[in-house]
Amino acid sequence: MSTESKNSGAAFDMKLIVRIIKLAKPYRKLLWFAVLLILVLTILAPLKPWLVQHTIDNFIAKGDREGIFFFSTLILGHIGIHSVTLFGYTYVTNLLGQNVIKDLRMRVYQHILRQSSAFFDKSKVGMLITRAVSDVETLSNFFSQGFISIIGDLAQIVTVLIIMFITSWQMTLISLAVLPILLIASEIFRRGVRKAFQTVRQKVSQMNSMVQEQIVGMEVVQLFGKEDEQFGKFEKLNKEHRQANERSVLYYAVYFPIVEILSSLTLGLIIWWSAGSPEAVTTGMITAFILYINLIYRPIRFIADKFNTMQLGVVSSERIFNLLDEQKYTEQDGQIDLGEVRGHIQFKNVWFAYVEDDYVLKDISFDIQPGKSLAIVGPTGAGKSSIINLITRLYGIQKGEITVDGHNVNDLKIADLRQEIGVVLQDVFLFAGSVAENVNLRNTAIDEAKMRSAAASINALDFIENLDGGWEYDVMERGSTLSVGQRQLISFIRAMAADPKVLILDEATSSVDHETEELIQEATKKLMKGRTSIVIAHRLSTVREADAILVLEKGRVVEVGSHAELLEKKGAYHELFHKQFELV
Ligand SMILES: Nc1ncnc2c1ncn2[C@@H]1O[C@H](COP(=O)(O)OP(=O)(O)O)[C@@H](O)[C@H]1O
Ligand SMILES: [Mg+2]
Known part of the structure; x- marks a missing residue:
């Protein structure tokens, strides 16, 4: 079990992250394409509120039908382009992740095949299965949901904030009033969920090992009447597994409504401030800000989850790299071709x-x-x-x-x-x-x-x-x-x-x-x-x-x-x- 839980507290290790990204080398083009798409998305996102604001203030307010039609078309076109880019982005990042793990899984399995018997004497079967199958799977999320997507979210938050400031710095500050509370809540959520998931993974791995061992040795279990005892052990593991899952569900159930409340609170503050504002606040600006706030709060809400995904990927990668780096028991092939054997x-x-x-x-x-x-x-x-x-x-x-x-x-x-x-x-x-x-x-x-x-x-x-x-x-x-x-x-x-x-x-x-x-x-x-x-x-x-x-x-x-x-x-x-x- 020691190798399962060893690195759980690890913060982001840049060396590891660089090594993970290097795995994508054969798929360089896909990686750059994904980065390009995420940049396009970053620019596209804040464009829509801006378009809406102009449509309302410059055309709807003045009853300019031609202008309304033109801008509506622009908004429709924007939605179309945005959707296609989003599709492309999701497809490309998943393709990238799957390609990387396909290669990695082959490498892990090949490495296992090249080990001498001494290696298998000291390794647990369950551990090796976890490395070759599920750890590699977790790593694919690093590409599809973690790393690139976090960069995209952060970039989006920054661009939206800039445009918000340009539009109205006062309204921007009000929008950010509850941000500290949100950040604290996110951090509590992230840590809690991470801990719960670690327990879940550990229990799953223990159940795997146990079932595998018991099935192989089923005859002994049955002949010696140990079914009840084994069942009891399994029941305990299963219960701990459920409890850990329950804890994670609880975190999700509490966290998302909190975010919802905070973002509604922000909306309320904006409208309240606008009503009594000495500045000229237009309907378009208020509408745009409602959309901007969404564009900031949504990524923040998911970033906590994505950080966990990324960290899980990093932890998995560390275990995989440790296995690949260990060459102590790797068979060193000789050079001589035996040819026709006599048998001396x-x-x-x-x-x-x-x-x-x-x-x-x-x-x-x-x-x-x-x-x-x-x-x-x-x-x-x-x-x-x-x-x-x-x-x-x-x-x-x-x-x-x-x-x-x-x-x-x-x-x-x-x-x-x-x-x-x-x-x-x-x-x-x-x-x-x-x-x-x-x-x-x-x-x-x-x-x-x-x-x-x-x-x-x-x-x-x-x-x-x-x-x-x-x-x-x-x-x-x-x-x-x-x-x-x-x-x-x-x-x-x-x-x-x-x-x-x-x-x-x-x-x-x-x-x-x-x-x-x-x-x-x-x-x-x-x-x-x-x-x-x-x-x-x-x-x-x-x-x-x-x-x-x-x-x-x-x-x-x-x-x-x-x-x-x-x-x-x-x-x-x-x-x-x-x-x-x-x-x-
Ligand atoms: N994989 C192993 N790891 C450690 N010790 C082993 C292993 N296999 C066998 N041994 C030990 O090596 C000794 C010789 O075993 P073995 O060659 O299987 O004996 P035999 O075939 O003559 O019965 C025994 O003491 C055994 O416990
Ligand atoms: Mg023997």
Whole structure:
């Protein structure tokens, strides 16, 4: 939550505002066009009262029909031009805002996609969603309702005041008599509403996070009977959300009538003063002043709101910029093109920690020749999964070197490296979509024929074809409608279809039914055949067939050798073997 509320008190930071405006650089022409339109509007606005005043004093009062007709036409023309300009202005500023946020959203999302796993370990999903979606949205208002429009309003107030002074300085002063009260009321309103909205946003964000987490973990919530408790928490958030909204409604409900009263009071003062005035006050002047007062009070009434909009945009932008500026976990791509891979993998004295200095892998070294297989075994938490995360550079290492075909993985182009390495993880992640889409991951080079032969090669074609709709079977989000074994088979087909030179397999520990188990064992064998493979092995059959076995304990390699060699040694492997794979 800390990042949500950190900057809430920030005043206008010019540096930030300049940076936001710079986002509009590709749309410079639109920006200037908007500024031009707002200037035209500023000039057009005070023109109408002036025209009205002249029509009344010079023509209506004298009964000059021709003059009345001419000026009425002018007023009509003015209204027409004003409306068209206003339309143009609204359209252009919104277009500008939408274009800027379209670009920005792409940048934010691209940035997120380029982060290494360490970044996701420390970031909340809800926070990232807020950055990419709603913060960016808020920023669009900076352009469409905030910044340019405030400049326009201020300019309008100044020009109207000048014309008012020229017309009658006494009447102008009377018009401004209640202005201090209005300004104070506006400031109280602005602060109150801002605070209420901040609370609203915070509560919305908390509700988002909560619903998201609870839905993902719904089974646990239900199995442990925590529905009431979770519902209570949600109810509390929801209530606080409503209360904050109520407060903002209250501010609006009080503020707008106050402005209305103040502007009516001003009108009353003008008329009262005119009645007893020693100066010659014409009907036209009074009419014009009524219109002028509107032209000043209306923008003042909305400026408070617009300031909030602008400030919200600035706060959002600061959060977005902070995210974009943070490069600590951004993947640094290498230069070397891996080209045709042989599949020679080496770890040389590799040390790795997720969190500073807390090493989970200590001084790991091994060498796998092209086409050979290595099985990694060891107790839970020994660091097996960590090893395989390093080869594909999901995480960076602290000391030592990992090489593929003799190149340090840090020097290789990441996309290249990952294309050559097929990974089948313990927890299979499936996307919402068809089975086919989950197998080819929208890579058009993998057509149905390829997918079929991949499935056939691991004897899983029957399984696919028996699904309702076959390759078009609709996999629900996270693959929730398929069994664990079925999901694994799909991920095997995915790896087989991509036909990588190097295979990394984190064998699932969860037991599946006998039939699927056999299918999976067969598939594993076929997947590994002819490829350099690293397998975190839980099945005896896989361990046995590996060219070498690496026994890992508490992040250290304790034994390496073939199945027979290690059994003979009667060391760690021997012990593990008897514990884990009950010898029949
Ligand atoms: N993302 C992570 N952040 C911090 N520590 C982690 C992370 N993933 C795993 N660990 C820790 O690293 C150690 C090794 O984990 P792991 O490689 O998953 O073990 P294994 O696969 O052998 O069960 C464990 O102590 C685990 O708590
Ligand atoms: Mg593991």
